[in-house]
Each structure stands twice: as C-alpha cells, then as structure tokens.
Amino acid sequence: MGELFQEAILVSILAGMIRIATPILFAAIGELVTQRAGIWNMGVEGTMLMGAFTAYFIATATGSVWLAVLAAMIAGALVGLIIAFMTVTMRVDHFITGLGINLLVAGLTLYWFRMYIKGRAQPTFDGFDNVAIPGLSAIPFIGEILFDQRLLTYMAFAAVPAVWYLLYRTRWGLELRCLGENPKALDIKGLSVSARQYAAVLFGSVMTGLGGGFLMLGFSDRFLADITAGRGWLAIVALIAGNWMPRGVLAAVLVFALLESVATHVQVLGIDVPHQIFLALPYLASILLLMGLRRQSRQPQRLGIPYFR
Template identity: 40%
Template structure:
C-alpha cells in the first residue's frame, strides 16, 4: 500500500485540522525560583527580630488610616511560602502549555516587595507615602526621557542622546525661567532645547546616514562640554539673575488628593508631574490608536514597505525625533523647575542613560517603559530610606538591582525584548 493510499484513507477532519505547536519557555519559572531562593536566604542567614511598621497615611491626613505592624522574620517566611507557590503555579502553567498570566507576575512582585520591606525595616517605621511619592519624583524625568526614546526608536532612530536632550533642557529652563521670572518660560525653553539637540541628531543620522550610536555619544559629550563651560563662565558669576528660576509649586487636586495612600502620592504634585501623566497617555494613544502612530511604527519596522505605500520615511523620522526631543527636554526641565531651583553642571548625572535602559527594559512600549522608569525611581529612593532606618542591606545593592534586571531583560531571561526591525538602520531610498 502506498503512502498516497494512507493519506486518502485518513479522516478528512484529521487532515484539515490545524496543528498548534505551543512554545514552552521555562524562563519565568526559573527566574521566579531563583529570586525565591535568594530571598529565602535573607531570613535564614540574617533573621531580623522585631516588628516593622508600615505608615500608610500622613499625620495630618483628612482620613486617618492606622499603621500596619508586621513581624519582620515571620512575614518574610510567609512571603517565601507565597513566592514558592507562585513559582509552582508558573511551572504548572508552562507544563500545561499556557501563557503566564500577568496577574501572577504582579502578585509575585508585590509579595516579594512586602516581604523584603518587612524584613529590611525590622524595628523601624517605613513611611510609605514618602517612599512612594519620592520614587515618583525621581522617576518623573526618567519617564519623560524614556518616552522620548520610545517615540524616536519606534520610528527607527536610536536615541543615545537622551542625556544630552535632558541636560540641555535643564540648562535652558534655568536661564529662561530666571530671565522671564516665570517657570512657564523655562518649560517652553526646555522643550525647544531638546528639539534643537534632536534636530542635530536627525540631520546627521537621517539626512547624512551617519551611525546613530556614534552621533548620540558625540552629542552627549558636546552638550556636557557646552553646558559646563557656560555654567562656569556665565551662570556662576550671575547666579541671582540667570540661575535662580522660580519653581512649580505643589498643587493638590481637590478630593482626589484626600484619597488614602494614593491621594498624597499621585495628586499632590507639581504641574510637570501632572503633565507627565498626560504625556504617557497621549504617547500610548498616539502610537497605537492613530494613523500617525501606525505610520511611525511602519517606518520603524519596514521603511521600504512604508515608502512603497506613500509614507515619507525621512519626514516621519524627523517628526518623531523632534517630538521625542521635546518630551525629553521636559524631563530636563524637572530638575531645575521642580527638584533644584538652579542649574548645576552635569546635574542629570546619567539619567538619560537610565531612561534609555528603561526603553529597552520596557520593550519599546510607552506604558512598560514608564513602569520600568518607576522601578528605577523606586529602587533609588528605597536605598535612601533603608540607609536612614539602618537596614543591613547595602545601599549600593539597591542602586544596582534595576540595572541587573535590565541586563536580564536585554539577554531575554525575563521575556523576549526585540527592538523595531529597522531601529538604527538608515534608510537610503533606491
């Protein structure tokens, strides 16, 4: 009997039925298990007697919320048990060829965070309002920088110059705000400075096809040099007139700011933080729900195909790079118009590179990049809080943690991280 006969004799339903091959990845369960074991070593090797107090409201809050007291070591062991259960469930999900649910990741991170804070804060009081509000403040310029990077790289232009755009924004915001006597002038000037740096980036990379990484690095060095020189020669001798801008004050939103816990954190902020909320939503909506966003993403993925259907690749990339520069400039304005009411040389201190890491960790998505920037801000603020309360965790470890997680993300250990297909590739029209 021939092979053809066997095929013809087979039930037609079996032949027509599509075969679905599920790709099983053990990355998530392995990472869960690794972090569970590492966390279990803390209460095992360094038990922390005493109670940890979680303060969930300010003393003068309109709605009183009682403090939460948890036994440090016992809470840590309960967290270890819950983390082990989450790891087991993740393994069962992989064995069943199902996708890992997002809620499981959220629960795992939340349990790990609560258990770690309870262990690290033994015998002390953790001001959760200050911890989370401080994390948001530190993350705000990073979010602006990350959003600027997402916009440019979605169009296919690698933006290593986020640091330069933020530093130029901080510098011009201080000068314009001081001379005009209003922070609004500084805000506009910061956006224009970011656009100017982005324009130089676009001219060299889009028009003249120079390597995008090299141009970005050169711009960073150039802006650092220019702002440092002008600071020493112009701003330092004329601090009162040219480097003393008015700052945006905190504006509580009625009713919302009185919500326990989240109200003081999210709705007792300055205008730039509220603007950040709007920019995150607008960037997400623009990228995924508008014609402009569809064309921008098409240019970043397959510029030749986009050109074939009539999309102007160079013009689209220019608009994306300039818009990203304006958004990154807003992040620089935060330093001189909210954080510190004056410009200091190299005051961004590498925040642009952290924002770039947030872009990669967030997989070139505005929401995920925002969450990644919040992680960096939280880790930075947490190391300060832990050092104040006398935690045994070295502060350098907390500062290192987000970068380690980013390395895992880039290496693909916490999921696939793929940039736009044409990211970094110049488009030469044939």
C-alpha cells in the first residue's frame, strides 16, 4: 500500500479523480435540477448510455468529437422528452418509468451497435486531449491535478456554481424549487406546472447525455455495452448523499471518484488488495451518510408525486 503515497502516484490518483468525476458530475447536477422540480428521474443510467452510444456513432461516422458531443446532448434530450411525457403528462409512476427507460435503452443500444459493426472490426476514433491552462498548469502538484484536464471537465465543475446561481438567485430557480415543494402555488398564479417540469427534465437529460458523451469521448475509443457501469446510479446516489444541494453533490461525486481512482491504481500497481472493496465503498459511504441525514433531509416534499389540478 505504500506505493500509493508516492508523490507521482498521488498526483495521478487525484488527477484521475477529477476526470472520473466529470461524467458523474454532469449527470448529478442535471438530475439535481430535475428532482428540484419534483420529478424523480430513475432513467439516468439509460440516458447516459444513450449519450455514450450516440457520441460513439457520430464520432466514428464523422470524425468530429464536438459534433459527437452535440449529438449526445440531443440524444439525452430525446430520452428526457420520453421521460417527461410519461411522468408529467401521463403521470406514470416515476420509478417504473425510469427503470423501463434503462432496460429499453440497454437493449436498443446493443442492437444498434451490432447492426452498425455487422461483424467487422469495431471502428475507433481519436477522443479528447487535455487542455492545459497556461500558467496555472505549471503550478507544482496542483497544476497537473486541476489545470491539465479535458475542456469538458472544466465545464462540468463550472456547472456547479452556475446551477447554484440558477436555483437560488433567479426567479426561474425559485419557481423550479416551488415545483418540488408546492406546485399548486404556481398553478394558482396561472403558471404552467407541466411546462416547467418538462424544461427541468430536458435540462437534466441534456446534462446526463453530455456526461455519457464525455464518458465515451474522454475515456475510450470504442463502445462497450456496459460502458456506463452504474455511473448513472452513482449520480443519483451522489444527489441523495449531497442532500439535494449543489456543493453537497460535488463533494459526494468527488468522494466516489476518488475511491474509483484508487481502485484503478491498485489494479495497475498490482497491490494485493481486492479492488472491489474500493468500488463498493461509495455505496457503503452513501448508506452511512443517509443514516446520518435522515432527520435533516432537504429532499423536495413533492418529489416523485404526480401533480393533479
């Protein structure tokens, strides 16, 4: 275990933590907005997978990673539109809708992938490179960790204060938070509850699709059927563990990403410790944290409850 505490390894672990956190953070921050509007979207895993597959298809077909990013966001929006229609318009149970979406997307993406390659060698592509921030990236230790990352990584972390400002310093954010607490108050004022919930779900799904796109373009050059590997579920866990607050969500995502980064380095270094232990720790930590927050939860009061006029 002593190898993990060498300076070069510590830098690699922490830099890896930032990269690993990126797709989860995109999804978790998007889901935060969705749940603040009273919609409990359990289809995050499927939405992220759809974004990842779409990014792969467009990247290999066109060679443009930025076009692939745009396509991943659009794919996320389309999945979100289905979720919004089912939960807001049809008032189907939120959990059943999300689980159904996850199963549907898993089957569709695998089918489309097999149709796309048709037995040939899987096409690959060149993904994102790191973008070093001049001056800051030269800072010893910290520079390599924080300021020599992918461009979308900077955007993911910038989204945290942006969403905080949106939720707590704008009229739209106030209306959105009201949806999760007392949507009837907005309805009485003549404001459309469904339109705002649709907007919240679409925003969250676009962010999740973007997370899936980054997972594909920032970590791999080929598609795998289980490439998301539960990261969508981790985003939901991070949201709950973060007590539905932007800074709490960020902290939870970083803890989960750190444990995954450590597990990866344990494997690479050949340390005789089962890496599955580290992969299980985020879930154990979230359970313990939930137990501690049971009396002071900030969960929206109307989360997951369909609104009837």
